[in-house]
Amino acid sequence: MSDASKTETPDTEALDSADIARVMELLPHRYPMLLIDKIRDMKGTESAVGIKNVTINDNFFQGHFPDQPVMPGVLIVEAMAQTAGALVINGLGGEGGEKMVYFMTIDKARFRKPVVPGDVLEIHVKKIQSRGPVWKFHGDAIVEGAIVAQADYSAMIIDKADKK
Template sequence: MSTEKINLDIHKILTLLPHRYPILLVDRVLELEPHRSIKALKNVSINEPYFMGHFPKRPVMPGVLILEALAQTAALLTFAEEPHDPHNTLYLFVGIDNARFKRVVEPGDQLILNVTFERHMRGIWKFDARAEVDGMVAAEAGLICTVRRADRNGQSDAASR
């Protein structure tokens, strides 16, 4: 197990994740320690499409999208550990434990996404996740995720059972 810390730019992120605009919510990986933890960055811009309706007079990043950004960060940690074919792999959220929102996230904020590996058993990964702005916790949760092979229609092999 390497203790070397790795960072990834947007070009590498695009090779690891299937997400694209407007749902790609990780701009850069600042630190990645395989099998342990990852620290990523999401620059929150007023140009995000969800701000038109959430909320027009006081734009706030939806909490569910903060959790999605954390899940994408967890996926990057998982894919750094497990070889996969991004065209035939689905990374699925299967659970969220103890989600808490402590601070609003607004345009101009830099969302720092910290995810720590907890355990992996029988195809299920568990993570401790925390999103921060200016050193203050914006959201935190336990994330539970799995990786499934996609069929030729892009559906999970588990969905066809």
């Protein structure tokens, strides 16, 4: 086989999952705002499943609510956005140091059941469309097979070098 007929695929495109170390390479978020523990089933820039192990040690439970801890809905949507951001950066073959993801809109957000300590939150994200730097997604947050939250949202993906 000649070199001309070989096609090189960057390692990042071949990955269909990301452990916490890889998630931290892809995203600038850190504790307490990093809301994804790992990602699985990444399909290019099309879809992925983020995993958040919800524990009583998560800092937001101190005030939401002390006697009946519930994960804030806005943080569930943020976990959707982080999963989508990591998916896109990974699928484009980039590192978090090269790209920035800016959350733009949230539409049709629905919160169906509370998420509590001990839950394993599966965040299923799917790209709806992308036009230039603007990407739109749908997210379903699932616990034990039941949808607990849903949202459509968009983000702008830019090269850090282009940031002004």
